[in-house]
Each structure stands twice: as C-alpha cells, then as structure tokens.
Amino acid sequence: MVHFMKSKLFSILLAFLFITSGYGQSKVSISGYIRERSSGEMLGGATILIQPANAVTYSNSYGFYSLTIQRKQTQKIFVNVPGFYLDSLIWNAERDTFVSFGLTMMPSNDEIEKIDGVNIVSKKSTFADKVEMSKIDIPVNQIKDIPALFGEKDVLKVIQLLPGVQKGGEGQSGIYVRGGGPDQNLLILDEATVYNASHLFGFFSVFNGDALRSVELTKGGFPARYGGRLSSVIDLNMKEGNNQKYTGEVGVGLISSRFTFEGPIKKGKSSFMISGRRTYIDLLVQPIIYAQTGGNGGYYFYDMNAKFNYILSERDKFYLSGYFGRDNFYASNKTGTSTSDFGFGWGNRTLTGRWNHQFNNQLFSNLSVIYSHYDLSIDAVETNGSDKFSLGYVSDINDYGLKYDFDWRPNPNHLVRYGFSAINHQFNPSAVVVAAGNEELLNKTVDIIRTNEIGVYIEDQIKFTDWKFLPGLRLSQYSVDKMTVLNPEPRFSASYNWSKSFSIKGSYAMMNQYIHLLSNSGIGLPTDLWIPATEKLKPMNSEQIAFGVAKDFKGGYSLSFEYYNKKMTNIVQYKDGASFLLQDNLDPNVPSDSKSWESQVTSGNGKSQGCELFLQKQIGKLSGWIGYTLSWTILQFDELNGGNPFYAKYDRRHDASVVAIYKIDKNFSLAATWVYGTGNAITMPQGTVNASAHQLQKIPYLWDPNFGGINNNLDYGSRNDFRMEAYHRLDLSFKFMKEKERGTQTWELSVYNAYSRANPFFYYGSLDYVDGKNVRTLKKITLFPIIPSISWSFKFK
Amino acid sequence: MRNILKILSLIYVLVVVTGCETDTDVEPPKFVKKPSINCFLCPEDQNIYAELCYTSPYFGVLPDTDDYILDANVKLFDLTESDSAVLFLSNSSGVYKTTQNQIKIKENHQYELVVETSDGKVHKAQSIVPPKLDLSQVKFTYLKVGAPILDSNGRGGGGPGGTYEKNPFTVEFYYTGALSKDFFINPQFEAEMINKSKQIIPVEMMGRGKEDFYQGTAENSIRVYSNREFNSGFGIDGPFEVNSIGGTLYSVDLAYRNFYISQGNANYSDNIFNEPLMMISNWSKDAIGFFGSYNFVTGEVYRK
Structure with missing residues (x-):
C-alpha cells in the first residue's frame, strides 16, 4: 500500500483530481440527487433531460446527477426513472444550481408518455439508449x-x-x-x-x-x-432505509421466515434498515431423524443485513452497512457408550463504510472502507468408552479493502469516472487438527498467504452525435510472496443509434483475475476452496469481444441480440483423481506447506462463444421475458485429457428461459417460469480393465495376493464426453394481495416443478446380482419432484 | 385443530423429504472396446512380456471372464540399433513373450512396441530404457530418528506390561548422479534400526505413490525426502539409531511411474467427491495401458 502511495500512478491520480475539481468555470451546471419521495431512497439510473439544450445524463448508483451546459435561456428539466412518475422543473440556467428530485412510484404499469414531442418512457428502461452492452x-x-x-x-x-x-x-x-x-x-x-x-x-x-x-x-x-x-x-446494493417514516415487512414461509424493518433515526437526515431471515427446517425434521436413527441432527441457515446512513449535508453522506450469515449442519448420535458429534458450517461476513462527497457541481466521489470474510469449518468428535477421537478443519479468507471513486461530468458529452482500489487478501487454505484422547496426532496448518491487489482506472462515456463510446483503461497490480505483476486492462464499448429505438453495439474487454476457486466437478459443495494466484498458478486472463443490436418496440417490447467470443488463459481445474478432501492434509508424511493444494490442480485455457437473444416486455398486464442462448465452451489443459480439447462441464448448447407475469388486477397476479438447458457434460466410465488381466510376476506391487490383486482401472474415454439429460422445469405461482388498515397482506401459492420433471442431480453405477450375473446399471439421483408451497407476508404502511 | 395442522405439516415434510431422492435407470455411455496393453522392459530381465486384454463393459451384464487378446501380432523394435523381435503368444491369458536372446534391452535405447489387433488397427508406443543408477551417488544429508513417543493407551495390540513406541524417522538424501528429466528414481529401501540393547527393527522406506517418484534434473542432484514413523512394538524400546540402509534403487520412465500412480489412485475413482481418474496411457489412440521401462540396482547405501 505504501509503495503504491509513492508510485507515479497515484501522483497522476491526484493531479487529475485537482484539475477536475476546478474545471468548467465558463459554463453553468445543475446537480443534485434523485430520490424516492416516500422513503428517501436514492435512485440510480435515472434519466435527466434538459430541453431545449437537448442534454441528457444519468444518475449514478448514489442518485447523484450533474449536467453542464452553455449559459442559455430558460430550460426545462425532466427526470425519469422506470416505474416512477415523470418529474420536471423549470430552470433559469443563469448560475450553478443544486436541486434534488423526489419521485413518486407508479401504482401500475403505464404506457409510454410523450412530453413536448420527446418520448420519455416512464415505466420501462430502454435497451437501445445505453452505450453499455451485456x-x-x-x-x-x-x-x-x-x-x-x-x-x-x-x-x-x-x-x-x-x-x-x-x-x-x-x-x-x-x-x-x-x-x-x-x-x-x-x-x-x-x-x-x-x-x-x-x-x-x-x-x-x-x-x-x-x-x-x-x-x-x-x-x-x-x-x-x-x-x-x-x-x-x-x-448488489442494499436499501438505505426509509428516512421519512417507519415501515417494515414480515414473511412466513414453509421453511423460513423473514423480517425487514426500516425507518428514520432523524427524519430526512438519517435512517436505518435491518433485515433478517432464518430457516426452521431443522425443527421440522428433528422428530423424523430421531424416530429413524435415535439421534439428533438438522440444518439451518440465517442471514442478517443492516445498514445505517447519515446525511451530514447536501454534499456529504455517510453509510455503514453489513451482512452476516451462516449455514450449519449438525448431527449427533449416542449408542451404548459411544457418542458422535458432527458439525459442518460455512458463512460470510461483510462490513462497508462509505462516504459520499460532492466537491462541486460536476465532481462527486465515494470513499469506501471494506471488510469481507468467508470461512468453512468441520468439527467431529467420537467417543467410545474412554477413547476419544476428534477432528477440526478450518479454511477461511479475509479481505481488507479501500476504494476511492470519482464521478466527473464536465459537459453533457462526457462522463468521466476514475479511481483506485486496494485489497489485502489473507488466505488460510486449511488448518487441520486431529487428536486421540489428549494426544494430538496431527496438527497441520498451511501458512496464511497474504496478497495485495491494487487497481487504478479511468473511463469516459463520450457522446458524439448518434455515437456513444466508453473507452477505458484499468491497471491492476498483484503481489504475493516474491511475485509482483502489473497488468493493463483496456476496455472499449461503442454504440450507434440508428434511430431512437434501434442501436448497434460492440465491445472489447480484457480482464485479469488473481484468485481461483478449487471446485469439485461432481457436486457444488461449500468445500470449494478459494486460493490465490501464485508463481505456479498464474493469474487468469480473459479477452472478450461482443457485438449486438438492440431494438425497442411499441407496446413496451425490447429485443436484443448479442454475439460474444471469449478467450480465457490460466484457468484452473483439479487434476485427474484429485479430491477436495486434499488427502495430503491428513497424511503426516507429507510436509505441511502451502504446496499441497497446488499439487492437486493444473492450469489451462478455455474458449467460449455464443449468441444470446433477449425479448422483454416490461409494461402492461402481461410482462416478462424470453431468453435463449446458443453457446459452446471448450477447454484445453496439457495435463488433462491427454492434452486434447474437451467440453467444459457447464458447456450448455441450448439454454432457454420463459418468464411471464400476469397482473389480473391490483389484487391478483399469476406468474410462470419455464427453463430448459442442455445437460452438463460429465465423465463416465466406458469400460474397465480387470486386475486379473495383468499378472506379470516381475512387477512389484502389481499383483498382491494379500489384497486379492490390484484394483480395476476404469477407462473413461475422453473427459466430459457424456451428456446428462436435459434439464427443464415449469414453476407456477398465484399471488393474492389485500390492502389492510396497517398495510398490505400477501398470500402466495406456488408450485415448483409443476410437471414433476425428474431432473438429474448426479449419476452413479449400481451393481446388482441378477439371474446369476453381475449387472451394473446407470442410475440418477433426482432431487425435487413437484413441490407446492404457501407463504404469507405483510408489508406495513 | 392444532394437532391436525401439526400432523399435516409433518406429512408434508415427510413427503417432500422422502420424495426428494429417486433412483431411475438411464441410458449409460456406450461401451467402447479397447485393447489394454502392458509391457515393461528391463535390461536385467531375460524374458520380455506383453499382456494384452480387451477392456470389459462397465455397465450392463459384466462378463465372468476376461477378454484376452489371443490373435494379435506383437513386435518389439529397437529404434536405436535397428533391431526387432516378434513376441509370440505364450499362454491363454493374453501374455506374449520373447527373450533377450532375440532382442537385447539396453540402457538409453529407444524401443517401440507395435501391436496389430485382429480388427486391423495398429497400436504403437515408445519407451527409452533408463540407465542403471550408481548407489555410491546416494549422499545422505539428514538421517535421524526422533525422540520416541510412548503410546500409553497401548493401541496396536500386544501383551500387557510393555510399552508401544512410535518413532519419528526423517531421511533426506540426494542422488548426485546424472539423470535425464525424462526419468525418475524410486527408492525401495529398508532401513535397519537398532537400539542400545542391539535389538533390531527393520523399517520399510518404500512406496509407489506419486510422492515416491523423483524426477531427474539437469542439476545432477535429485532430492529425496521422507518423513515417516515406525513402531518398535512391545518390549523393544528406543532410542533408536539408523544402523544401515539398503535395498533397490529403481530408475524408471514416465510410463512406469504413471502405471503405478494409476494403480495407487484407483481406489478413489468411484468416489463421487473425486475427479475421475483418466487413464494416463502412452499408447496411441484407441488403446490403453503402458509401455514402459525400468532399471534397478541393489545393494547397501549406508552403514553406521
């Protein structure tokens, strides 16, 4: 961090800050914040239009907007946010002005509004208008x-x-x-x-x-x-909390309940939001587990979000937000003099402190101090009479970060963003302690690995007639042990508005990633381990180009089509036969160092390309979307599959989704979703080589009569060349809302997997003895048949 | 009413939980019949064997007997010296044989085994025979038996009244001879531990796991490190010293090494938590197995 402070990059950033803070003295600016009137929540993505100057800008995620124009005659300002009533203001444009808008949410879908011949779509956002694609x-x-x-x-x-x-x-x-x-x-x-x-x-x-x-x-x-x-x-951004009045919502479902409570600490100045959720499925299944096993066991999760904000002045705001949540499996059993206790848990904690500051009418900044934590732990204790055996395993990661972002709007044709971020990661890949009685049999701790990740960036959203450009450059620096790398990441997006409702877009982005996830390809378990890039496991890199068209139609329809092509290098996969259990961790003969997981993985390259079609309807009684993707994802690793290319497990040739929401009236609504996806590509045995077929006496350990010979080897053929069955599912829901004196009550009936499709969770071979012969059949485990559910919620006024 | 709701809730949960797992037959991967060919050359072995067998189906009705290949043409070529020999079927278990009277197996020579099966397909693999190592090049840098740990719980069996010792044992040595990075060394040693009472405990220092094969290096110095324990058993107490180490030092090629690693890991291939263990075959397409080479030298490498 100190090294960076002294670096040239930081000096350039400071210089840029001083320059930008004094820019634009010859023009006139209007700036402020866009909020929701009833709650005071900031609204990002609002469109602000000034006529007749014909200048347009958008509010950032903190609701800040700014427009600078030449001093002219009186202007009219329009503010539009999808789902809110249009707001407007007369502005004399003689001097810099600070004004904030409070928008009122629409109760129902409305059609397009036209103001002075200019189309302002009040309910839906447009695809064609934005320069960003994807x-x-x-x-x-x-x-x-x-x-x-x-x-x-x-x-x-x-x-x-x-x-x-x-x-x-x-x-x-x-x-x-x-x-x-x-x-x-x-x-x-x-x-x-x-x-x-x-x-x-x-x-x-x-x-x-x-x-x-x-x-x-x-x-x-x-x-x-x-x-x-x-x-x-x-x-994702959390709600800030209603700074006008107290409000809240509670919900009760079949497996969990939740609550949200928000309100002002000082009206108009500060507010809070707190939201929590917990499952109680453990309480429901405990009697069943006890009846079947005589033991105790269950699972639960909980999470809590909280946020506090304080408006010091029109130009300064402070936020403090946090999240913590945890999953916990537990099981215990007692038989005679034997007892066993098992616990398996994982969870996240985050804490963010932010300071918004507006330097002048054109320059806005956000300073964030960030903490993030994730851990996975396993505890097991077994006793048998006076004997006791215990195992404890922990793996965690801690992040300490600082971000400073600037938003500079010198004129309507430029929106410049720049800033820096610095994160210190602390990885604790694994710590294992195994004890028998009071005697420690194994204590293996992989040294904590500390890495630093620093980024500096600048981007400019440029408007030029019907063209919009978003060029940008990010410089990222990463250091671990004795390795330091500096990577430039150029970015570029462009769009051309063929008409107000049709645009053509293209983009290029280079990205680097300095952290890997070791993920077992069979099942998505929380035992997936986050590990840093090292000298052996180099940082990942990708280059992606994309082209597309976007068209808005009457009636609130939007259509976009995109083609993308992405190349990835230094992606990581487990080696053949490797296990998330990292057996070396439990082997006292293997030296304890950070190399054990490095030896389990290998790196290679990947290519992915595809086309995406997205048809969306946002207004009217019927809303929703249809999405379809046709894609190919192929990987190549020198140490896997004999160096030959193979499909990624998640290569999904066809992927489709249909979402439909129909509001019958203000009290009733129906919804349906249907999803379809080509099955995952997995590796399955094609044949077997029997041990008895190879009995050369000269090779030691090849044939060990004490153990009945060597094990059979499986011939898997090529990696990931077997396709699971296609996945498809229909979900339905019916919602009934009723206004009560104190708020709105909602009952929802839903059916998950309405036609009870048996989608595979995983496959396995089952060996049976049938008619005097050994027969192995391929079987699948499925999870969820048709599942109806009911939930109730109440939102307080 | 409350009881009914409670029962209904339990029934609902039961239905959901018990109905969550179904067991359904699905169409398995198509069986692809491939020849499995194993052959290992060693200058010290007079006989040269190749075992040929077809793979068996994994799904469906499993055959009671192995599908040995009894009608293949098997030929071994010395590519370095332009020599060749035919391996003839020697028994009904798919074993083909020749001897060094027909073709000499020499260090650093490159050999190719060519197998033509009855379907007309030709399968080839190559191997270079590693040199015999020099035991005098084994230089010990660390050889220590740590302080014994007494196991007061008496685990490991044995009669009453005796102590059961666990003795940590660390050895590090370097093989300082030249060895190409195409080859690996694999020590199969046995150490003789001795205590003050002159009681002797033999301790194995051998293995065929991936950590037991050490790759040759251009620096002419291959580090071998081992951190183990041995149990002295009841009635034999430490402290111990290393009295001698001896055994066999193998030099092997990659195929030989991969053959043993694949054997050692075969236990895990059916575990759903593990990545599938693909065959690391060095045969050309459509065949599996290994054609490899090894050499060895036997003797003593240390005496106190």
Missing part, C-alpha cells in the same frame, strides 16, 4: 413476482433466468456466465465481495431480496471501474 438491471420488485423453490425469492435464481447466464445444475445457485466458471463472477454487496453466495449447497442464495435496492448484472463490455473477475459482475 448489462442488465434486474428490477428488485420483479424478483418477488417470480415463483421459486419453497416460495423463497432468490435474486441469483432470477439472474439464472437471463440469457448468457447458466445454472450449475439441479437446485444449485452457482452461476456460469458466458462459459466462465462460478469463480469468475464478482458478487459485491455494497462494495464488499461475497465469496460464497449459497445457502444449503446452492439451493438458495445468501441475498435476501427484501434488503436489496438494486441488482445489476454485467457480463461483457466491462467498464474500467470493474476488475478482478473474468466473466461477470453482479453489483
């Missing part, structure tokens, strides 16, 4: 309308319904974006990285939709302000 804002309210497993609304499950984003498998919330693995997605919650976004082995995500204000997915054409992952950025 980016989707997910309306948080819409998440609640989409049916889900056990009625648990899940933002990551909704993201999986978008084109270019693939599901990991049955019940899993792992995300595979444009051929990238689940570790290539940067999930940030109020700027803090969330390393494991899964509850219950991926069946649910850790993000409580009630606590979220905005969700944005970027899968290509990455702006320079994003870095650190190859395939996507999922930027």
